[in-house]
Amino acid sequence: MARRGRPVPTETLLDLVWGDDSLGLTPTAVHTAVARLRRQTEADLVRTTDLGYAISHDVECDADVFSELVADTNALDAALRVDRLRAALALWSGPSAYAGVSDRLVLAERARLDDLRDRAIAHLSGALLELGGAPEGREAHDLARALVNANPLDESAAALAMRAAYRSEGQAEALQIHEDLRRALRDELGVRPGAQVRDLHARVLAQDPSLEAAHQRSTPASPLTSLHPGRLVPIPPSPTIGRQDDVATVLDALASGRRLVTVTGPGGVGKSRLLAEVGAALAGSREVAHIALGGHAALPVDELAASVALAAGLPLVDDDPVAGLVAALRTSTVTILADEAEWVLESAAALASALLAGAPGVTIVVTSRAPLSVVGERIVVLEPLATADPRGPMEEIRAAAAVRLLVERLADRGDLSADVQEIADGELRVVAEVAHRLDGLPLALEIVAGAAAGGPLLDLPEVAAAALDVEVEDHGRDERHRSLREALTWGVGRLGPEARVVLRRLGVFAGPFTTAAAAAVVGEGAGQVDRAVRELARHNLLKVERAPTTLSFRMLRVVRDLARDELTVAGEVEATRQRHRRWFAGAWRDSALCDELVEHVGRTHDDHVEALTDALAHHDDVAAGDIALALCRRWQFVEASAVGTRWATRVLDRRGLTDRQRARLEICRAGFLQGADWDAAHHEELRDALEGDPEWSALLDLTGAITTYALGDVPGARRHLDLARTAAASLHSLLPEIIATRAVVDAAAGDVDAALAGAREAIARVGITRSAVHSVTVVPKVALALLDAGKPREALELLTTAAADTEARFGIRPTSTTAINAGWAALAIDDGVSALCWFRESLTGPQAATAAPTVAEAAMGAGSALAALGHVTAAEVLGLGRLLLAASQQELPPTLEALTARAEEAAGVLTSNPDWDVVLASNRVVQLLDNAVAPATPRRA
Structure with a gap:
């Protein structure tokens, strides 16, 4: 079953099923087992092929049904979610998946299903709380408590249990759950509860009335900014000690106009923590993106640029990732925090130089053991924490940052008071001796604190007395401190x-x-x-x-x-890497597109790419296909068409893909290319390969509809959409997008009534609390249909509300498509100021349009808005828009062409220099809009 759709040789089955015991067996053992299986099931379940035994890809088991039921619930109301999740959990007959089956066969799949079951229980508990009844509240409480009992460190489960307990059992139990979590985190990990739990604890103490309210999602569809990991600045799990002056130095350098600041220092000195503190200080006043470079060793500059863009959720449509990243940030004022740049030093330096030259509003703060050696770089050297003579004055010992750090970490584990004033002089001198021996190197101090936890304080000097003298190369930097590697070796040895x-x-x-x-x-x-x-x-x-x-x-x-x-x-390298790629291959296999998939693949993007590269290197084509499909879903969400096209094409070249994987990847590549490049005969071949696969069958016809619509074949587009709707009839996640696309086609064909009906049905199906996926895939299409159907005010209201909602809940800035559609809607109701602001937004900031057709449309809209406002630059912007349209061989839809024709008649068109290329024309458009829109102008009306 784990290898459905592909034959498995007899020798492989012997090895997989019998392991070491297979050495004394012959293929007859396999034949006997298969014959027995056929007698117990349908005779044709297991087929014999020239390459081995096989089970058809369309054979379904309970695990498949469970995964499908759990994955497609976000768009449902609470009552329907409860029904589906109960049905999913009813498929389980024990506490763990595949009980009694050897780990060698099912470990990765068991771990995936057990984790998915925990998530299903949490979602069921949250949905029951939404229903608001007393029985539902008690059931929600029991489910959440069971999760907490199984994993006392699960903060999300604890928060859910606190809410359920407060509502059904009262304040005291909710507070006890928090206290149990706090102790468990301190004792097991040496950390404190996160901000979400701390905030909830404060609300419980204050008896916040909103905790009693029903009909609210107890856990948001997707927490703030989780869909773009690069916008989540890491929060240190414990207080930072002794770095206030260093943080101030970096901030002062930025405030003085420095655009590249590099924090250098030996390994373990605390550069990553300092970067997090700088990010926290900046976050309230400007946009910040955090990129960890430690997983990108030896990446060439183009791949590094693609990784940075993907982590930050930036659209990447240019075949040259460096140029694409520069274009995406050309008008941004973001501060990029890049950690551990020493592992990609040359590429990081080249990328920083390109960004500083092409994106004048961008600032960069880098941590690295060696400087980047880029012109204009300000270097801040981070020294170890100050120590004190263990025999010196007690005031100096208590003031030493290294002593205070070690005290704090021992206190985190309950071994010492956190207040240095309360610690006896003799004990504090012991701590000072250890800090002095370790030269105040923060990571070494933390390793000692962790390894010594629970032991007598007087043993600390002996714990730290290991020789730390091994010399290691530190990227050309003279190492003045004890070897961190030796400290780590000592810590591992314990x-x-x-x-x-x-x-x-x-x-x-x-x-x-x-x-x-x-x-x-x-x-x-x-x-x-x-x-x-x-x-x-x-x-x-x-x-x-x-x-x-x-x-x-x-x-x-x-x-x-x-x-x-x-x-x-x-x-153990090969075996461990194989388990690594198999885990990521199975994590989202056959799953519908949802917020959880987008979030997880984004957060673990480096590992997905590493697993994909490893699978290709080891000719594990089926694993490569599954990993690539998960990545493609993520890349489509963040508009990384260039990256997606390149990888999809590379994987499609592999011969070992199943027919179903190949069909799915062809659909993904067509999505990146904004249209299919196959004929009708191949379309039917793909349909055959996807038989029994409703989601991808629907996506196949959705792709066909978009392709035929772009060619002007409206009847053909409608036929494809009718087939897509039939295939997706039971798919709550995909059906709204298909209905919204049909509304766009109907509106373009002049069938206003059908377009309005479809637009309103699509919005009704995604509900009030929309998923992030629906906000990106459904809302812009509905707005476009409303606009073409003569309802621009309704379209503008929808887009404005959706943009504010998704930015507040998910940290997602409006895509260029959303901003452009809002601009046209505002223009259609004669609100030139709002229209101009929306069009400008589509061309500025980290979500800026960079593809020539999109920039051209935004320029035409902005020029029309400027004409409506009587602005002197309208004719030039309109002329640039016409030049860009011609360069990209595009035309505006009739509705939009009518709006721009009116503007051109009023303002005229200033013909642009025909020798200008797309980049020069695009830059001039942005420049003109920046000059035309006052900085204080509201972004949206």
Whole structure:
């Protein structure tokens, strides 16, 4: 079943099923087992082929049904969500998936399903709370408490349990849940509850009346900015000590006009933490994007540019990623925070130079063990924390930052008071001696605190007395401090044997991971992985990250390098990497597009790409196909068409894909190219390959509709959309987009009544609390249909409300499509000021349009708005718009052409220099709009 749709050789089955016991067996054992299976099931379930045994790809099991029921619930109201989630959970017959089956066969799939089950229980608890009844509230409480009991460190489950307890059991139990969580996080990980839980705790203490309100989602469809991980500035899990002056130095450099600041220092000195503090200080006053470069070792500059754009959710439509990133940021004032640039030093320097030259409003703060050596770079050297003579005055010891840090970390684990004034002089001198021996290097201090937790304080000097003298190359920098690598080796040496196995195998991760992912990738022979992960976090060998919906962990690059060395010595590289790529291949296999998929693939993008690259290198084509499909769904969401086209084409060249995977990837590539490049005969071949696959069959005809509509074949587009609607009849996530697309086609054909009916049905189906996916895929189409159907005011209201909602809930700025449609709607109701602001927004900021056809349309709209306002630059902007339309071989739809014709008649058209290229013309449009729109003008009316 795990390899449906492709034959499995007898020898492979022997190895997979019998493992080491297969050495004494012959293929007859497999034949006997298959014959027995055929007698117990349908005779044709298992087919014999020349290449081995096979099960058809359309054979379905309970795990498939469960995954489908859970994945397609976001668009439903609470009552329907409850019904579907109950039906999904009723398919389970035990506490874990595939009970009794060997880990060797099902470990990754078991981990995925168990994790998905926990999410289904959480969603069911939240939906029951929305219903608001007393029985529902008690059931929600029991479900949430069960999740917390199973995983006391799950902050999301604890928050849900607190809400349910407050409503059904009262304030006291809600507060007790918080206290249990606080203690568990402190004892197990040495961290404190995150901001969401702390805020909820304050509301419980204040007896906030909103906690009693029903009919509200207890957990938002997708937390703030989770869909673009680069816009989430990491929050240190514990207070930062002794770095206030260093933060101020970086901020002062930026305030003085420096556009590139590089924070240098040895490994473990706290550069990443300082960068997070700088980001927190900037976040309230300007847009900030955070990019971790530690997982990008040796990337060429073009791939690095693509990674930066994807992490920040920036559209990337240019075949040259560097030029595309510069274009996406050409009018932005974002501050990019780039961590651990030493691993891609030359590429980071080249990319920084390009951004500083082509995006004048962008500023960059980099951490690196070596400077980038870029013109205009301001270097800030981060020194270790100040220590004190252990035999010196007590006032100096208490004031030393290194002493205070070590005290704080020991206090986090309950070994010491956090107040240095309350610690006895003798004990504090012991702490000072350890801090002095470790030269105030923050990571070394944290490793000692973690490894020594629970032991007598007087043993600390012995704990820290390990020789830390091994010299290591530090990218040309003279190392004046003890070797961090030796400190790490010593810290690893204090781990138990199971934790050491887990540590080295976790070294294959490039980015953050959950305990479910860790269990799947670590595999057999490591005991309880979740317990080992907690031990590693206590020893500060893993850093705790609060992902939007769960607790995640990340390995610092210096730790990862040590772990990978140990993995190589143990001879486990190939097997561990295989489990890694199989985990990411299975994570979203056959899943419908949803916010959770977009968020997870974005957060783990580095690992998805690494797994895809590894699968291609090892000719694991089926795994490569599944990973590529998950990535393509993400790339479509963030408008990364150039990246998506390149990877989809590369994977499609592989011979080992299944027919279904190949058909899906062809649809994805057509989406990136904004139209299919196949004929009717191939369309039918794809339809045959997708038989029994309703979502992708519907997407196939949606692609066909868009292609034929672009060619002016409205009847053909309608036929495709009718087929798509039939295929997607039960798909709550996809059906609204199909209906909205049909409304656009109907409006263009002049069938106003059908267009209005379809537009309103689509909006009704996505509900009031829309998913992020629906906000991007459905709302702009509905607005366009309303606009073409003569309802511009309704279209503008929809777009304005949706833009504000998605920015508030998801941190998503309006896409260029949304902004342009809003501009046309405002123009159609003679609101030239709002129209001009919307068109300008489509061309500025990190969501700026960069493709020539889109810039051309925005220029025509902006020129029309300027003409309506009597502005002197209207004729020039209109002329530039005509030049860009001609260059991209595009025409405006009739409705929009009518609006621009009126403007051209009033203002005239200033013919642009025909020798100008697209980039020059686009830059001139933006320049003219920036001059025309006052900075204080509201972005939208």
